[in-house]
Amino acid sequence: MIRYILRRCGQAIITIIAVSIIVFIILHLLPGGLVRAQLGQKASPIQVHALEVQEGLLKPLPVQYLTWAWNALRGNLGYSYKLSENVSTLLSEYVPRTFLLVAVSLLFAVAIAIPMGLWQGYRRNHLDDHALSGTMLVMYSMPTFLLGVVLIVVLNIWLPIFPSTASNFGGSLSIDATDLALPIITLSLANVSYFSRYMRSSVIDNLLEDYVRTAKSKGARNRTVLLRHVLRNSLNSTLTLLGLSLPYTVSGSLIVEALFNYPGAGLLFWNSAQTRDFPVLLGIVLIIAVMTVLGNLIVDILYGVIDPRVRVQ
Structure with missing residues (x-):
């Protein structure tokens, strides 16, 4: 198990390094460059050169990357020239809210989906199974922002239960x-x-597996077979999907935060995109990517705990 965890941690570190290289490349491919984004298109060549020297942008790219990566490891992700604040300070305030939103929503989703899927599988082709499958198919086909708009109309306008925008920042x-x-x-x-x-x-x-027929032939009740045998083996695919859904959930949270004015990294990303605050945008991309990689790492470890065959492979 320890060897399996170390192998997965090594893969996560390599992925994070690859993501940091991609983010660094994006930093140097910005329209007009980072200097023009700070000084504006009307800045004189002398001003541009002075800022390039100040920020070390005239050094070779490998040297710039190592300097940038070292600063990022120390928590220095740059300075927001629009908000006049360190990017790391902004992220320390906004990212925990996004993490809370994603974690709680995934927890609720798994807590609802597992018993629902277990019941539907057991009651396959019955009326309740068809009703739940049709409802889930409709929600699965709806974009996240459209689902959010529908909930605002139903739970805020028609039934004023919940506020449609966050008020406490x-x-x-x-x-x-x-x-x-x-x-x-x-x-x-x-x-x-x-x-x-x-x-x-x-x-x-x-x-349909043989072990289910064997358990039933020994006199095990349907409830015992479902909870002690079928459930555990069926969780493997759900945990795999949990890891694969993290990027989708995080990207969906960016849209949801902008839609509901929720004060998280998504809303900060949206506002920074409007003002072309590139250091903040790239800082959010890097942190969200690291969160996604770490989330997948946790899911891989849980996968190995549930299914010993994964550890052996």
Whole structure:
């Protein structure tokens, strides 16, 4: 197990290094360059040259990358020339909110999708299975922003239960629970439709396996077979999807945050894109990429815990 974890950690480190190189390349491919983005298109050549010397942009690219990577490891991701604040300070305030939103929504989605998919697989081709499958297919086909708009209309306009925009912007995680409701429901429903369909298919496949017939022939009840045998084997595909869905969920959170005015990294990314605040944009891309890689690493470790065959391979 230790060797398996070390191997997965090594792969995660290589992926993060590759992502950092891509982010660094993007930094040097910005329209007009980072200097023009700070000084404007009307800056004189003398001003441009002075800033290039100040920020070390005239050094060879490998030297620039090593300097940038070392600063990033120390938490120095640059300076927001639009907000007049260090990027690392901004991210320390906004990213935890996005992490909270993604983590809670995935937790709710898995908690709902697993028993739903288990029930649908057991009740396959019955009326309740067809009703749930049709509902999940509709939600699966809806873009995240459209699902959010529908929830605003239903739960804010027709039934004024939850606010449609966040109101509390204080502190790193200081936000009212009601402000979290609609963003979490939106991301959770999008993921429930994704997880439950695969959970249902996995349950149906496992119900046809020999070990299920053997357990039933020994007198085991259907509930015991489902919970002790089918559920565990069916979780493998769900955990795999959980890792694969992290980039989709994080990107969806960017749209959701902008839609609900939720004060997270997505809203900061949206506002920075409007003002061409490139250091903030690239800092968010790097941090979100690292979060996604670490999330997949955790899922891989859990996958190895549930299925010993993965550790052996």
